[in-house]
Amino acid sequence: MASVTSATSPRAGELTAGLRGFREVQRLAYACAEAVAAQLRPGVTERAAARMQREWLHERGVRDWFHLPFAWFGDRTAFVNFRVPLQFFPTHRELEPGMPFILDMAPVHRGFTADIGYSGCLGLNPVHDRLLADLEAHRELILCEVRERRPLREIYEDVDRLMTRQGHANRHRAYPFGVIAHKVDRVRQRRWAPTLFGFGTRALKGLASDALHGHREGWSPLWSPYTFSDHPPQPGLWAVEPHLGFRGTGAKFEELLVVTDSKDPQESAFWLDDDLPHVRRWQEEKAA
Amino acid sequence: MQRTGAGAGSGAGLDGARERRVRTGGIELCVAELGDPARPTVMLVHGYPDSKEVWSEVARGLADRFHVVLYDVRGCGRSTAPRPLRGGFTLEKLTDDFLAVADAVSPGRPVHVVGHDWGSVQAWEFATVRRTEGRIASFTSLSGPSLDHFGHWIKKRMARPTPRRAAQLLNQSAKSWYVGLLHTPVLPELAWKGPLGTRWPQILQRMEKVPGGDYPTDSLPTDAAHGAWLYRDNVLPRLRRPRTDAYAHCPVQLITPTGDAFLSPRLYDDLEQWAPQLVRRTLPAKHWVPRTRPDQLVSWIGEFVTAKEEGDPAKRVVASGPHADWFGGQLVLVTGAAGGIGRATAFAFAEAGARIIAVDRDGEGAARTAEMSRLIGAPAAWAEAVDVSDEAAMEKLADKADAEYGTVDVLVNNAGIGLSGPFLQTSTEDWKKVLDVNLWGVVHGCRIFGTRMAHRGQGGHIVNIASAAAFLPSRVLPAYSTSKAAVLMLSECLRAELAGQGIGVSAICPGLVNTGITASARFTGVPADEEKRRQATAARMYRLRNYPPEKVADAILRAVVRNQAVVPVTPEARGAHLMSRFTPRALRALARFEPRL
Numbered sequence: 020m021a022s023v024t025s026a027t028s029p030r031a032g033e034l035t036a037g038l039r040g041f042r043e044v045q046r047l048a049y050a051c052a053e054a055v056a057a058q059l060r061p062g063v064t065e066r067a068a069a070r071m072q073r074e075w076l077h078e079r080g081v082r083d084w085f086h087l088p089f090a091w092f093g094d095r096t097a098f099v100n101f102r103v104p105l106q107f108f109p110t111h112r113e114l115e116p117g118m119p120f121i122l123d124m125a126p127v128h129r130g131f132t133a134d135i136g137y138s139g140c141l142g143l144n145p146v147h148d149r150l151l152a153d154l155e156a157h158r159e160l161i162l163c164e165v166r167e168r169r170p171l172r173e174i175y176e177d178v179d180r181l182m183t184r185q186g187h188a189n190r191h192r193a194y195p196f197g198v199i200a201h202k203v204d205r206v207r208q209r210r211w212a213p214t215l216f217g218f219g220t221r222a223l224k225g226l227a228s229d230a231l232h233g234h235r236e237g238w239s240p241l242w243s244p245y246t247f248s249d250h251p252p253q254p255g256l257w258a259v260e261p262h263l264g265f266r267g268t269g270a271k272f273e274e275l276l277v278v279t280d281s282k283d284p285q286e287s288a289f290w291l292d293d294d295l296p297h298v299r300r301w302q303e304e305k306a307a
Numbered sequence: 308m309q310r311t312g313a314g315a316g317s318g319a320g321l322d323g324a325r326e327r328r329v330r331t332g333g334i335e336l337c338v339a340e341l342g343d344p345a346r347p348t349v350m351l352v353h354g355y356p357d358s359k360e361v362w363s364e365v366a367r368g369l370a371d372r373f374h375v376v377l378y379d380v381r382g383c384g385r386s387t388a389p390r391p392l393r394g395g396f397t398l399e400k401l402t403d404d405f406l407a408v409a410d411a412v413s414p415g416r417p418v419h420v421v422g423h424d425w426g427s428v429q430a431w432e433f434a435t436v437r438r439t440e441g442r443i444a445s446f447t448s449l450s451g452p453s454l455d456h457f458g459h460w461i462k463k464r465m466a467r468p469t470p471r472r473a474a475q476l477l478n479q480s481a482k483s484w485y486v487g488l489l490h491t492p493v494l495p496e497l498a499w500k501g502p503l504g505t506r507w508p509q510i511l512q513r514m515e516k517v518p519g520g521d522y523p524t525d526s527l528p529t530d531a532a533h534g535a536w537l538y539r540d541n542v543l544p545r546l547r548r549p550r551t552d553a554y555a556h557c558p559v560q561l562i563t564p565t566g567d568a569f570l571s572p573r574l575y576d577d578l579e580q581w582a583p584q585l586v587r588r589t590l591p592a593k594h595w596v597p598r599t600r601p602d603q604l605v606s607w608i609g610e611f612v613t614a615k616e617e618g619d620p621a622k623r624v625v626a627s628g629p630h631a632d633w634f635g636g637q638l639v640l641v642t643g644a645a646g647g648i649g650r651a652t653a654f655a656f657a658e659a660g661a662r663i664i665a666v667d668r669d670g671e672g673a674a675r676t677a678e679m680s681r682l683i684g685a686p687a688a689w690a691e692a693v694d695v696s697d698e699a700a701m702e703k704l705a706d707k708a709d710a711e712y713g714t715v716d717v718l719v720n721n722a723g724i725g726l727s728g729p730f731l732q733t734s735t736e737d738w739k740k741v742l743d744v745n746l747w748g749v750v751h752g753c754r755i756f757g758t759r760m761a762h763r764g765q766g767g768h769i770v771n772i773a774s775a776a777a778f779l780p781s782r783v784l785p786a787y788s789t790s791k792a793a794v795l796m797l798s799e800c801l802r803a804e805l806a807g808q809g810i811g812v813s814a815i816c817p818g819l820v821n822t823g824i825t826a827s828a829r830f831t832g833v834p835a836d837e838e839k840r841r842q843a844t845a846a847r848m849y850r851l852r853n854y855p856p857e858k859v860a861d862a863i864l865r866a867v868v869r870n871q872a873v874v875p876v877t878p879e880a881r882g883a884h885l886m887s888r889f890t891p892r893a894l895r896a897l898a899r900f901e902p903r904l
Binding site for chain 2: 183
């Protein structure tokens with residue numbers, strides 16, 4: 020499979036066919052999140068929201084997943100009292116007015132993977148607004164430091180520090196291996212796409228093979244606070260998900276960061292798409 | 308209408324009040340008004356054996372925002388007494404009086420009623436009978452239950468006396484000893500007109516810490532003698548046959564003093580069923596709160612009345628966090644509030660509805676704390692960039708706080724720095740730095756803000772963040788441990804000194820908590836890069852321990868509510884505290900151990 024990340028320009032229109040495929044599926048996933056978010060009403064459960072995402076994407080041809088859709092409502096958006104990974108799975112928690120929610124899905128479409136996180140709120144919630152606004156600095160910080168080719172672990176610690184300064188708790192620490200990001204790649208399409216504990220087996224296989232390669236070459240497909248992430252960013256596509264928590268309210272975004280082997284800093288790393296709901300929201304706020 | 312004269316017994320505490328007399332049912336009531344009549348009317352009803360002057364401090368505090376109305380209940384102060392006295396003090400007649408006053412001072416517009424003691428007992432009648440419907444906008448009840456609710460409360464406990472219910476009944480009976488005495492003929496009158504009347508002010512000062520001044524008035528013996536009929540005319544008939552339809556038709560704010568000698572807080576357990584729109588507040592005080600805690604009452608009454616007047620149903624009167632009934636509207640100052648335990652504490656108080664002053668050397672961090680505090684429930688929050696070790700700056704901060712925000716109700720001396728390294732390698736400079744912040748910062752805070760708290764005379768609380776290191780000797784933390792041990796001892800001494808003034812002092816000893824203190828801690832006697840490495844190692848160790856500062860903040864709020872003296876927080880701190888008391892030799896042996904960092 021040809022690499023999609025060798026010396027690719029970030030400017031729209033100049034993306035390679037491969038990157039265009041990733042961008043399309045990421046847009047599809049965000050469209051799904053917005054469509055489902057618009058249908059959320061008081062009383063809808065997390066399970067129902069996750070099913071709505073699954074059905075919406077299934078209708079548009081998604082048959083395989085990096086992971087099945089998640090939905091978290093209320094204080095579960097901040098992973099309050101999360102101890103075991105099973106708690107990530109959607110529950111019967113019902114949505115109430117003013118409650119924050121997060122929709123998280125990773126569909127595979129035509130062999131391209133996306134992994135997105137969409138934070139919203141049913142009605143007014145100033146704390147949630149603040150969290151969403153605070154995420155902008157993280158998007159900038161991550162990109163800037165990746166371009167500087169700082170070790171992933173160091174960037175992770177800087178993100179941590181920024182969150183602490185902002186007064187938030189770092190919630191991506193609650194994810195498996197405490198990851199803030201993981202690599203994604205193309206997935207070979209098959210008629211049968213089984214899942215294991217909510218994760219697509221093919222995508223898991225890709226991740227495992229990356230881990231094996233990485234282990235030999237000294238890098239890891241997981242971006243974590245541990246020593247195995249103490250290396251500069253590896254070229255490829257990274258699904259980055261900074262996740263803030265503040266006293267029972269959580270917010271995150273998750274989108275694809277393209278890291279290339281280009282010497283030009285601008286081209287060495289860029290966000291795959293700048294036309295996403297959270298980015299538009301920040302731009303609108305600035306314009307207002 | 309006429310101006311009041313000066314002097315005790317003639318409305319001395321109500322300077323500037325407009326006075327008028329309202330005739331009703333054969334008697335004349337003396338009514339005093341303060342503030343702009345165009346504003347919402349707040350009517351203050353006094354209890355037994357008081358006259359309207361019991362409210363003077365509260366009335367003054369409310370007068371700039373509201374039209375404040377007070378009246379002497381029939382037979383008290385400068386109102387006339389009914390003839391004959393027997394049967395002249397029934398709740399029905401008192402309701403007639405209330406309606407007459409309300410019609411005179413606020414025709415066509417409902418009034419906000421605040422009642423204390425028998426004023427509250429009466430006002431419960433006003434708030435639950437049909438004929439006053441539409442005349443009352445809200446009711447704030449202080450230390451006075453509805454006799455009907457009380458009757459049902461007793462019946463419920465008599466009908467099924469579980470051990471707990473029997474204990475509640477006995478407890479309240481013990482507190483109500485005087486009610487029986489007041490039912491005896493002539494004796495109460497003789498006592499009040501004789502020795503009791505003369506000694507009452509001293510009794511109040513000694514038992515209740517009621518400050519002297521314009522209260523009680525000279526009319527006390529007659530007021531108290533007449534007022535005995537309040538009990539004789541109402542208590543037995545109502546307790547025997549309580550009304551079954553005593554539902555409040557207006558929003559009710561219940562303020563419960565925890566140290567009330569006459570009423571058990573348990574009396575209000577079932578109140579939600581009688582008052583559907585109930586807001587609960589809890590106050591660490593004794594019975595005469597209008598005299599001992601006027602500022603807190605002004606704040607709560609003002610907030611409640613304003614919320615009802617604005618009629619905004621989305622506006623929550625009480626914040627949603629734990630202990631919101633206690634801290635709502637209080638002013639809390641937290642030092643070292645730009646991060647860690649300080650920031651988490653500011654947030655916890657904010658969630659409980661307190662106003663926050665976030666103080667830190669790092670002004671930007673403090674501003675962030677203040678901003679986030681406002682988002683989660685603090686009605687107001689300010690940030691101040693002050694170094695706690697700078698006495699002049701702290702004095703200036705206190706002056707500013709006094710002038711702009713009011714007297715601090717809860718002070719949390721949290722700011723502190725870490726210092727590790729053997730004693731022989733700790734320079735004088737290092738010692739100075741650590742003592743300046745960790746000890747002198749606390750001394751300045753306690754002295755400067757504690758003085759103001761004591762001077763106000765309305766209670767308060769000081770929380771000093773010591774450390775488990777205060778009772779845990781260690782060869783690697785001599786300077787830090789010394790400073791924290793001093794803070795612990797200072798807190799315990801201060802606690803003894805301020806106990807008489809209703810000011811509590813708590814020392815909190817957190818233990819290993821995941822905050823930024825490790826990353827900025829100094830390590831003496833090692834080169835800079837080694838220091839950096841040790842900081843990182845310590846930070847990692849604390850992160851692995853991962854005890855969140857939020858839990859310490861919860862412990863701090865709990866310590867204030869329970870007025871605890873010394874609170875070790877994490878399990879290791881509690882273990883060390885126990886060891887320091889029972890096996891100090893083992894701790895001394897452990898102190899020789901040098902952890903590898």
